[in-house]
Amino acid sequence: GQQLNQSPQSMFIQEGEDVSMNCTSSSIFNTWLWYKQEPGEGPVLLIALYKAGELTSNGRLTAQFGITRKDSFLNISASIPSDVGIYFCAAYNNNDMRFGAGTRLTVKP
Amino acid sequence: DAMVIQNPRYQVTQFGKPVTLSCSQTLNHNVMYWYQQKSSQAPKLLFHYYDKDFNNEADTPDNFQSRRPNTSFCFLDIRSPGLGDAAMYLCATSRDKAATTDTQYFGPGTRLTVL
Numbered sequence: 001g002q003q004l005n006q007s008p009q010s011m012f013i014q015e016g017e018d019v020s021m022n023c024t025s026s027s028i029f030n031t032w033l034w035y036k037q038e039p040g041e042g043p044v045l046l047i048a049l050y051k052a053g054e055l056t057s058n059g060r061l062t063a064q065f066g067i068t069r070k071d072s073f074l075n076i077s078a079s080i081p082s083d084v085g086i087y088f089c090a091a092y093n094n095n096d097m098r099f100g101a102g103t104r105l106t107v108k109p
Numbered sequence: 110d111a112m113v114i115q116n117p118r119y120q121v122t123q124f125g126k127p128v129t130l131s132c133s134q135t136l137n138h139n140v141m142y143w144y145q146q147k148s149s150q151a152p153k154l155l156f157h158y159y160d161k162d163f164n165n166e167a168d169t170p171d172n173f174q175s176r177r178p179n180t181s182f183c184f185l186d187i188r189s190p191g192l193g194d195a196a197m198y199l200c201a202t203s204r205d206k207a208a209t210t211d212t213q214y215f216g217p218g219t220r221l222t223v224l
Binding site for chain 2: 031033035040041042043044045048086088090092094097099100101102104
């Protein structure tokens with residue numbers, strides 16, 4: 001179910017700006033994931049984090065697994081128009097997978 | 110190459126007319142999941158198969174059923190679709206359900222319209 005607190009809900013930024021979004025939970029999770037979803041498509045995995053404190057990059061994207069295991073953030077540097085979409089955080093613990101409500105990103109050229 | 114394939118991408122059905130959505134995977138993953146996603150919302154897990162073991166979420170309506178005849182294929186059957194069942198249906202797979210192997214990979218989804 002949707003029990004992760006993801007913020008912000010939406011962002012309108014200028015091309016070239018950096019973006020930051022985050023997810024928090026009241027529960028501890030062992031895995032944090034960040035997905036991007038474009039209209040009419042399924043979520044595409046961007047970054048997977050498996051260890052508390054882990055900082056992982058994928059091109060212009062950087063994500064961190066919080067030390068407390070209750071939060072994660074995603075940064076996008078130097079945004080471009082094709083970054084538009086909805087970004088979902090997800091967290092996983094044994095049989096329990098949760099999603100955030102998503103952050104809708106709009107990039108103005 | 111597509112790893113999680115969903116067919117059809119778009120499905121139109123009539124109110125009350127049974128419909129089947131299909132998912133196949135080339136990853137040889139043990140776990141397959143079905144999610145329902147409504148507009149501007151996060152995906153909602155309906156059920157999953159861990160190998161042949163079926164696991165239903167507590168709040169999944171009886172109207173939704175699933176079959177997994179083999180490792181590669183999984184089907185979502187909606188016995189009597191209602192207008193509220195119009196949504197995107199996403200299939201996902203993961204290698205296992207333990208940490209570091211539980212990352213889920215999604216298919217492109219099937220958008221269901223109910224008339």
